[in-house]
Amino acid sequence: MTSVPEAGLQPEHRRAKRVAAVREGLASLVLCGPAVLVYVGFIVLPAILGFAYSLTDWTGWTRWPNYVGLANFRELFHDTRFLAAIRFTLFETMLLVLFFTVGAMILAVLLDRLRRLKGLIRALFFYPYILSILVSALLFQYLANYREGALNTMLRALGLGAAAQDWMGDPALVPYFIFALVAWSGLGFFSTLYLAGLQTVPNELYEAAAIDGAGPLSVFVRIQFPMLIPVITTASVLALITGVNLFSQIVVTTQGGPGYRTFTVGYYIYWLGVLNNRQGYASAVSFVTFAALVGVAALQVALLRRKAVQL
C-alpha cells in the first residue's frame, strides 16, 4: 500500500498511516460494496450456479440434479439441432455485423454531411431504437402478415398481387424478416456511434481537403474512415453480441418456427431448458456459447486493434 519504509518514521506517523489505511479500506467498502454485493448476489452467483448445472442432468423443475460429468458436452457435440441453431445464428450475426458496421457508417457519413434539417432527420433514423422490441415486432408482423399485412395489401392494391409473399412464414424469407426487424431497431444506435466518432475529426483536415479539391469519396476514405476505426471495433463487437444473443426477438415473432428454422442459439437454450425441461443440458449449451462469444469478441478486438495500429 505504501512505498515509504516504515522503519524510518515516528510512531505517530506510523499510527496515522494505519488510520489512513483503515479509512481508505472502509471508504472502498462503502463505495464499492453495494455495487459488488448486488452484482455478485444477482449475477455472478446465479451464473456460477448456472454453469455448475451444466454438469448435471437437472430438469430445472423437479428432481435434484445428478452429476453426469461431461455427458452433456459430449451430447451437444453431436446435436444437429444445436449445429443448425449455430448456423442460423451465425448467418444472422454476419448480416447484422455487416449492416451495423458498414451500413450504419455510411448512413452516419451521409447524415453528417447534411446542412438543413440535420437534427430532424437524425431523429427520424434514431426513433425506432427507442421502441420496445414488442412494439417493433408487432409493427413488423403487421407489415408482413400474408393476408392482411400492410405490405401485401399495398402490393395487391398496386396490382402486384403476385409479388405478395408470406414475409414472416416463408422459410426462405424469414431470416431476412428477423434481420430487417433487428436492423431497423438498431440502426439508430449504431449510426449515432459513428456520428459521434465523426465529431472528433478536426475541422482543419476537412479544410485542407477542401483546398486540395478532394471529392466526398476521397474525404471519406482518407480522413473519415481512419478516424472511425475505433468505432468500427466497438460497433462490430456490439453487433456480434446482439446477433449471438438473439432471443427475445424470436420469442415475440416466430417462436423458432416455421419448424425449427429460426432457432437461434439463445432460443434453443430457452427451448431446452424451459420448454423441454432439460435445464442441465441447456446450461451446458449456454456455457459453450458464452465461451465461444468471449473468444470471438476478444479475437475481433485484437485483430481490429492491430489494424488500427497499422493504419
Added chain:
Amino acid sequence: MLVAGLAFVSPCFLAVLNSVKTLPEIIQSPTALPERLAVENYQYVFTGVQLAGPMVNSFLMSAAVIGCLVTIAPMAAWSLMRRRMAAGRGLRLLFLAGLTIPFQIIMVPLLQEFRLLGIQFTYLALLAHHVSWGLPLCIFIYSGFMASIPKELEEAAAIDGCGPIAIYWRIVFPLLAPCTITIVIFWGLWIWNDFMQAFIIMGSAKGQLVFVQLWRFLSDQYVKNWNYIFAGVVVLSVPVTVLYVAMQRRFVKGLTAGSFK
C-alpha cells in the same frame, strides 16, 4: 435524405394512422385515411387492454431502478478508476465480464434465488435483477466519463483533509451530472420498454408492467384486433417519444461517453 428518413419510420406512421381506424378499415387498406377518428380505440386501451395501472407501475419501476443505479454505480466506478484498491483490477475485470453473460444461464438459478429470499414474483425481485444486470454497463459508462474529471480537484480536496467518501459526494458526483442524466435517460427507456425480463421474472399472469400486459392482451384475444393493438402501441410509445424529443442531444452524448474505450 428527408424522404429516406420518413420512409424509414413509416411503420410508425402506419401504427399511428391505423390506431384511429376501425378494424374493417384497417383490413381493407392500411394506408387509407380513416373515415372518422376512431378515438374509442384509445378508450379501449384503458378499459379493455387495461394499460393504466401498468403504466404507473412501469414508471415507478424505471424510477426505482434509476435511483439505485445512479447511487451505487458511479461510486464504484470512481473507486475503481481513481483510487488504488487491492482488488481494483480484479473487480474491474469482474464487472467487464458481466457484459457478456447471456441471460439464459442465470435465468433459472436466479428465479430459485428469489424464491429462497422470499421475494419471488415481486417488484423487488425485478428491481434487483434490473439493477444487477445494468451494473456492468453503467459502471463501464461512468468509468469512461471519469477521465474528464480533473484530478487536481480531487487532490485539492484531499489536501484539505476530505476523506474519500466526502471527495466523491461533494466533488466527483456533481461533476458526473451529464453522465448521470444520460444514464437516467437510457435506463428510463430500457426499463420502460422491457418485456422479456419482466415476463420471465414477474410472470405474465397479472400483467403488472406495460409490455407484459400488452402481451397478455395479444395472446389472450382470439382475433388480432389491430386497431386496439396500434392504439396501445401508440400510447405506450408516447412517454419514450416525449423523452427522446426533449433529450435528443443527451442521447447522442450518452452513447459516445465512454463507448470508445
Added chain:
Amino acid sequence: MKQLMRLGVVGLTGLVMATALAGCAGKEDAAKTIQVTRNIGGREGFRRHFEAWKAQFEKTNPGWKMELIDLGNAEGEQFYKSRIATGDLPEVIMAWQLTNFLADGGHLVPLADEFYEKFGLPLPPPYKGKRYTSQSGVQIQGIAVNKRMWADAGVTTPPATWDDFIAALHKIKAKGHSPLVYGGREWSAHMPLFYAIATTLYDLQPDPAKPSWTKLKDAGKVSFATDPTARKVLGRMIEFLDSFVAKGALSDGYNEEQRDFYGGKGATWMMGCWIGGDIEPNKVDFEIEYWPVPSMTGRPPKFIYTSGFQNGWAITTTAKGEKLEKARAVLEAFYDPGVYQQFLNGESQFKEAQKVPVAGPTSAWLPAQKLYDSMATNLEKYGTTVGFHIGLDDMPPPSFTMTMARVMQEILSGNRDVDRLLKMMDDDWASARKGM
C-alpha cells in the same frame, strides 16, 4: 444542483421502499382467496362458465373469494413451471397432460375415490396409484364441417375412409369453396397429424394385455422412422397440405382459423368439440355438423376421446389448512348443476358426472343447438377411440403437440424429406423424455 441530486436520490429510494411495501400489503387479501387457473383466451363460453362457478363458490363459502388466473389462448405449462420455480402454484389448476409431471414433483393433492363417486364420475386410470384431477366432461375431437358447402359437393354424411375424405375435399375445391380452414403458425397446426396418428398407430381401444405404441416406442421397439404406418401417415399429410392449404398459411394461427370458419369462409375445420361454445357468441348462423375422423388404415371412422385420463382441475400443495378445504369446495362447486351446465355449454362437452342432473350442452342459439345435436347423434352412431390419450403414464410427452405442429410447419416450408421429418419426431420425443 448537488442538493437537488441528493434530494432526488433520497426520494427515489423512498419510492423503492414504498413500492416494496405496497407489494407486501397485497398479501393480506390473498389469505382468503383461492386462485384457479383457466385458459379463457377470449372465449365467451369459458368466461361465462367461470363467472358462474365463481359466483357459486362465493355464495356457498361466504368470506372467501375465487380468483381467476387466465392462461390465455395456451396451455399453462410455462406458467406452472415458473410458479414451481418460485414455489407458489395457484391452489387449483387445470392440469392437462402435465398431471404426471406435477404429481412427480409432489405438487398435487390426491383426490379420494369418494369424490368421484359423489358425482357419478367414472374413475379415471390412476397415476402411480393415485387420482388427482376432477373430471370435467366428455371431450371429443373430430371434424367440423360447413354443411352447406359439403352438400354443395354432394356429400352429406361423414366420409368412411381417408381417401373418401380427400376426394370430397377435392370436390368442394372444384365447386369454388375453400375446402379447409388451417393455420400453420401455432399449436393448431398439429391437428391433422394428431388425428392421423391417433387413428392409425394406436389400437381403437387399448388392450390391457398388449403394450401401446407409446410403450413400445419408449422401450425402443418401434419408432417413427421405422414404422411403415408412420411413414404412410406423413406421406398423406404432405399430400393433404399440398392439395388444400394455400400460400400464407404459416402466417395464420388458431385465431385466424376461428375467424375463417365462423365467417363461413372455409368448408372444413379439424378442431375439437370446444368450438361449440363459440357459435353463439360469434353469432354464427350457418349449419355446422360434427363428424368423426376417417381412418387411413381401413378402420371405421371414430371421434377421438381425449378426456378419459386424469386431466381436469387438481388441487396443489399450495392449498394448506383451511385453504385445502376451500380448494375442495371449489372443485365441488364445479358440479353444481347450473355451473356444470355452463361448463358443458362452453366446452361443448357431454356430461361425465352422471349424478348431476343436466342434459348435454344446450344453447338458445339455434345453430349452436344443432351443432350439439349433430355431435350427440354422431357420437352415438360412430363412437370413440382414445388414440394415444390412454393414461397419464401411457402417453407421448407433453411437448409432442408442438413437435407435431413443427413437423407440419416443416412440410409447409417445403420439406419433403420424410426420413428427416420422421427423425425430427423421434429426436424430439427422445429429448422430451430425457427431461421427464
